[in-house]
Amino acid sequence: MFGLTGFTFINFSLIDIIDIVLVALLMYRMYHLVKGTVAVNIFIGILFVYLLWLVVKYMEMRLFGSILEKFIDVGFIALIVVFQPEIRRFLLLIGTANFKGVAKGIFDFKWQAQRSFELDIPSIIKACKNMADSKTGAIIVITKNAELKFYANTGEPLDANVSVKLIESIFYKNSPLHDGAIVISGNSIKAARCVLPVTENSEFPADLGMRHRAAVGITENSDAIAIVVSEQTGEIAVSKDGELIERLTAEKLREYLEKEFS
Numbered sequence: 001m002f003g004l005t006g007f008t009f010i011n012f013s014l015i016d017i018i019d020i021v022l023v024a025l026l027m028y029r030m031y032h033l034v035k036g037t038v039a040v041n042i043f044i045g046i047l048f049v050y051l052l053w054l055v056v057k058y059m060e061m062r063l064f065g066s067i068l069e070k071f072i073d074v075g076f077i078a079l080i081v082v083f084q085p086e087i088r089r090f091l092l093l094i095g096t097a098n099f100k101g102v103a104k105g106i107f108d109f110k111w112q113a114q115r116s117f118e119l120d121i122p123s124i125i126k127a128c129k130n131m132a133d134s135k136t137g138a139i140i141v142i143t144k145n146a147e148l149k150f151y152a153n154t155g156e157p158l159d160a161n162v163s164v165k166l167i168e169s170i171f172y173k174n175s176p177l178h179d180g181a182i183v184i185s186g187n188s189i190k191a192a193r194c195v196l197p198v199t200e201n202s203e204f205p206a207d208l209g210m211r212h213r214a215a216v217g218i219t220e221n222s223d224a225i226a227i228v229v230s231e232q233t234g235e236i237a238v239s240k241d242g243e244l245i246e247r248l249t250a251e252k253l254r255e256y257l258e259k260e261f262s
Contacts, residue, residue, distance in 0.1 A: 215238075219240050226240075
């Protein structure tokens with residue numbers, strides 16, 4: 001004999017709707033901030049653990065629930081430790097922008113259109129080959145999913161199309177922009193003289209300079225590709241996911257970039 005079960009509908013007030021919208025906005029902006037970096041995997045992992053804890057709590061699994069609850073209790077501290085670079089960038093973004101800029105960044109939900117333009121790989125290859133022949137030091141960062149706006153903002157904004165002469169002129173030794181990296185997004189040089197994080201890997205070769213350390217450092221923290229031209233040897237190297245490939249010819253570099261950005 002089955003009895004009738006009463007259903008209680010949840011009543012939503014205007015405050016509840018605003019609360020849900022604000023949380024959704026916060027989650028969206030947090031994901032957008034870490035998208036394309038190694039932190040996105042940690043973010044998804046923490047979200048999964050939280051959802052698992054809700055399921056376990058609902059099913060009243062006391063032992064498993066108590067273990068997850070301890071993890072949740074220290075979760076806030078763990079978030080601060082794990083996402084320290086991202087939190088720092090977020091606070092710097094708020095501190096250096098006006099209210100209008102912050103509001104636009106929070107409420108702008110326009111999806112990024114599929115890139116209808118291709119990276120000018122031949123121009124990058126030719127510029128790197130010319131700089132290698134003249135032993136002109138250079139570091140070129142090419143973005144993928146993450147736009148690296150924080151690092152681009154540390155340099156001088158350009159927003160100019162990729163070209164051989166422009167790249168060579170930026171890294172010319174007497175140029176005021178040569179000391180630092182250029183950040184390329186799509187087929188546009190967003191900024192020059194950018195400051196990049198350096199790797200803290202204790203096994204990094206001691207004979208390599210700061211450009212190589214910065215190339216590995218930026219690829220450890222994002223999905224970008226970094227190209228380095230050595231000022232001492234004129235050799236070309238490329239870095240991805242914190243790994244450095246040295247002594248590349250122009251042809252090998254072309255094959256590598258075409259594989260990554262085809």
